[in-house]
Amino acid sequence: MRDATHITGVPPTDLLSFGDQVLAEERRRFNAANRDHRRFLITARLGVFAAALILWEVASGTIIRHFFIAAPSTVSVALYRWAVSGELWYHAQFTLTATFLGYLFGSLAGILLAWPLGIMRTLYRITEPYFLVAYSVPAVAMGPVFILWFGLGMTPKVVLASYFVFFIVFINTVTGFQQVPQGLLDVTRVMGASRIDTLRTVIFPNAIPYVLAALRITLPAAMIGAVVGEFIASNRGLGYLTRAAASRYSTAGVIAGVLVLGGIVLVMSLMLRPLRHALRWQDAVEVKGGAD
Amino acid sequence: MSAIATPAATLSPRHEEVIAAAAAQHRRAVRRERLVIRSSIIGIGVFVLLFWEFGLGYLVEQRYVSTPSAVLERLIGGLQSGQLLRDTRVTFIEASSGYVIGVVVGLVGAFFLALSRRAYEVLEPYLLWFYSIPKIALAPLFIMWFGLGYMPKVLLAALMVFFIVFMNTVAGVHSINRGLLDVSRVFGASKLALVTKVMFPAAAPAIMAGIRITFSRAMVGAILAEFIASTQGLGFMIVRGSRQFDIATVFAGIVVVAALVMTVNAFIRWLEGKLLPWSKQEVHG
Numbered sequence: 001m002r003d004a005t006h007i008t009g010v011p012p013t014d015l016l017s018f019g020d021q022v023l024a025e026e027r028r029r030f031n032a033a034n035r036d037h038r039r040f041l042i043t044a045r046l047g048v049f050a051a052a053l054i055l056w057e058v059a060s061g062t063i064i065r066h067f068f069i070a071a072p073s074t075v076s077v078a079l080y081r082w083a084v085s086g087e088l089w090y091h092a093q094f095t096l097t098a099t100f101l102g103y104l105f106g107s108l109a110g111i112l113l114a115w116p117l118g119i120m121r122t123l124y125r126i127t128e129p130y131f132l133v134a135y136s137v138p139a140v141a142m143g144p145v146f147i148l149w150f151g152l153g154m155t156p157k158v159v160l161a162s163y164f165v166f167f168i169v170f171i172n173t174v175t176g177f178q179q180v181p182q183g184l185l186d187v188t189r190v191m192g193a194s195r196i197d198t199l200r201t202v203i204f205p206n207a208i209p210y211v212l213a214a215l216r217i218t219l220p221a222a223m224i225g226a227v228v229g230e231f232i233a234s235n236r237g238l239g240y241l242t243r244a245a246a247s248r249y250s251t252a253g254v255i256a257g258v259l260v261l262g263g264i265v266l267v268m269s270l271m272l273r274p275l276r277h278a279l280r281w282q283d284a285v286e287v288k289g290g291a292d
Numbered sequence: 293m294s295a296i297a298t299p300a301a302t303l304s305p306r307h308e309e310v311i312a313a314a315a316a317q318h319r320r321a322v323r324r325e326r327l328v329i330r331s332s333i334i335g336i337g338v339f340v341l342l343f344w345e346f347g348l349g350y351l352v353e354q355r356y357v358s359t360p361s362a363v364l365e366r367l368i369g370g371l372q373s374g375q376l377l378r379d380t381r382v383t384f385i386e387a388s389s390g391y392v393i394g395v396v397v398g399l400v401g402a403f404f405l406a407l408s409r410r411a412y413e414v415l416e417p418y419l420l421w422f423y424s425i426p427k428i429a430l431a432p433l434f435i436m437w438f439g440l441g442y443m444p445k446v447l448l449a450a451l452m453v454f455f456i457v458f459m460n461t462v463a464g465v466h467s468i469n470r471g472l473l474d475v476s477r478v479f480g481a482s483k484l485a486l487v488t489k490v491m492f493p494a495a496a497p498a499i500m501a502g503i504r505i506t507f508s509r510a511m512v513g514a515i516l517a518e519f520i521a522s523t524q525g526l527g528f529m530i531v532r533g534s535r536q537f538d539i540a541t542v543f544a545g546i547v548v549v550a551a552l553v554m555t556v557n558a559f560i561r562w563l564e565g566k567l568l569p570w571s572k573q574e575v576h577g
Contacts, residue, residue, distance in 0.1 A: 044414040068437060122325075126332045136557070137550040138512045140428075141527075143519065144534030145542055149356055224426045231431065232519050232531065239429075243520070246432035254433045262425030269424055 070252035075259070078252040087241070088260070094237040096264075098154055098226035102161020103219055109162065110169030111211060118177025118207070119199070135171070139164050139225065143232045157229035157237070164225035165218040169211070176210025177203055216275045220265045227261060238264075358540040366544040380548055382525040383514055386442055388556075390449020391510035395503055397450065398457030406465045406491055407483060423459060427451050428516050435521045445522070449513035456509065457502040464498025465491050500568065504560055508553045515549065526552075 053072055060071035070078075082088040117124045142163055146156040180203055188198050230239025238261055245253025303311075345359045370376025405412050430451065434444035468491060476490050492499070518527025526545050533541030 041413055045417060048414060048418065122329065125329050126336065129333055130336070133550065133554075136508065136553050137546055138508060138515060138553065140512045140516050140519070141530060141546050141549050144531050145539070145546070148534045148537065148539060148542065220424070220426065224428060227426065228428060228516065231428075231516070242429065243432045246436045249436060251433075251436065254436060258425065258429045258433065261429045262421070265424050265426055266421065 067249070067251055070255055074252040075255045078250070078256040079259070082241075082256065091236055091238050091241045092260070092264075094154065094157075095223065095226050095230065095239065098157035098161055098229070098237070099219070099223040101154075101158045102163075102225055103165055103222035105158065106162035106165025106222060107169045107215055107218060110166045110214070111173050114170045114173035114177065118174045119203070124174070124178075131170075135167050139167070140228055143228050147229065147233045152233055152235065157226045157234070160229040161222040161225035164221045168218050168221060169214045172210045172214035173207060176207030179210075180206045212275050216272045219268045219272060223261075223265060223268070355537065356539060358543060362540040363543045363547065366540045367547065370544065376529075376544075376548065379524060379526050379529050379545075380552065382442075383511075383518065383527065383549075384552060386445040386514040386517075386525065387449050387507070387510040389442075390446045390451075390513060391453050391507050393446065394450040394453025394506070394510065395457050398454045398502070399461060399499070401454075402458050402461035402465065403487065403492075405462060406487055412462070412466075419459070419462075423455055427455065427513070431513075431517050431520050435517060440521055440523055445514045445517040445525070448517045449510040452509040452513040453506040456506050457499070460498045460502030461495060464495030467498070468494045496568075500564065504557075504564060507556045507560060511549065511553050 056069065057071045057073060060066055060069045060074075066074075079088075117127060139160070143156075143160055146159045146163070150156040150159060184202050184206075185198065188202055193201070226237070227239035230237035231243055234240045238257060242254055242257030242261070245257055341360050344357070345361060348354075348357050349359070367376065370379075405415070427448070431444070431448055434447050438444040438447070472490055472494065473486065476486055481489065514525070515527035515530075518525040519531045522528045526549055530542050530545035530549075533539070533545060
């Protein structure tokens, strides 16, 4: 090794520790910059939040009439009253039950129907136009039909929630079954795999990420279905609570209802995060659909 | 068909005969398969309609399911009286103006946010919050604010469209190859040139995807607001039919809604083919 003292100013014996020093210095600088950035982000985000809240509080009642935007303090009072009187839990239990039942039935139906159609090419080509037509009917429009069929209780909400979920799960599962890389199919055929072997080892594993991705995005969709059902006709549930507040012209109540609904959807997406994590070895798949 | 790979000069007339026969056979098979599938499609449709018309009444009560002929009757009656066209026009105006407003505001908003990476980082969690709030939950609020007229429907439709276009555009802008940005910056591109010449063209596919699929969402917004409170429009027609236990009118309304959505979607696709012939026609939501 040639002596590099004339470049570094350090005798070659110390060169290793000199390198360590440079690295450590560099790492420190990088970490500091990172920390600064994170600190900036947190402060700025909190600042924006506080500014919006204060602006909202001050503007309500002075610049904008109370009727249009109830102040955050009024909204919190409304929320608190609901929570204390038990009204919130009473109504939430109906919405959540309808949501989970709808999610369960809708995704089960979607997967079970997509299975044969995804595997049998001809059957799919025959039924495809009908699914496309049915899919282009806005799911919301089916609300009055289900209410007419099943009355005002829980059933129409569960059915509507399932309907919201069904198409998204169905379409994505069919895609998963069909978009198997041709190379894999050819190789398994060359190696003498039977139809069942191909299904078990190639087609099903290929469909799983699509199914899980659809399951991840459809829980909020199920709740939207349930809430739409409650909007159209009901006497309980969070959708009813919000709508009832609107018909009393209680802006605070409506905003509180919207916040509760948004909060639940947020919690649901957080709950389903692990599903995405479980698939981190997979390339992200494109998910079709979504309803809100 | 794959025989084309062989140089033609080496083929004897006999070879060509065999190949032509095979190709003809293949074409016949393809044509036969297509015929089978098409006739099955039509067959299923006809069977379902006939069963609905004549058989379903024995399984469930007729008044719950109506008949195709009754639905057709409602459609023709609505056309003759002009009421159906009036309702369709109202809903179409609400949905399409909401759609246009949502697309324009979404693009402009994303444009401004794309100017500053820092602003986006600060606002990101709030945007995701707003994005995750079910927009339809705002329907009662809009109706309370703006009454029974066009306003709440247009606003709800616009809001439904806005977030999809906005988020798609922002995502498209952020997925740009950093190398492109670095090169343009090295060449001295101004911030504005960076946005208009690099970011938006690169994000165009994502933007178009957002624009292409959102008309049906505008329709959902308009119809839902009409369900909750209105005096006209297709949503009003459907919900009134449901309250009067007139399922034929409900189905007639749904048929018109579906036809409207499909027509406008086909139109948007056609327009895109004319304006941006190079863009990929894939649909993602």
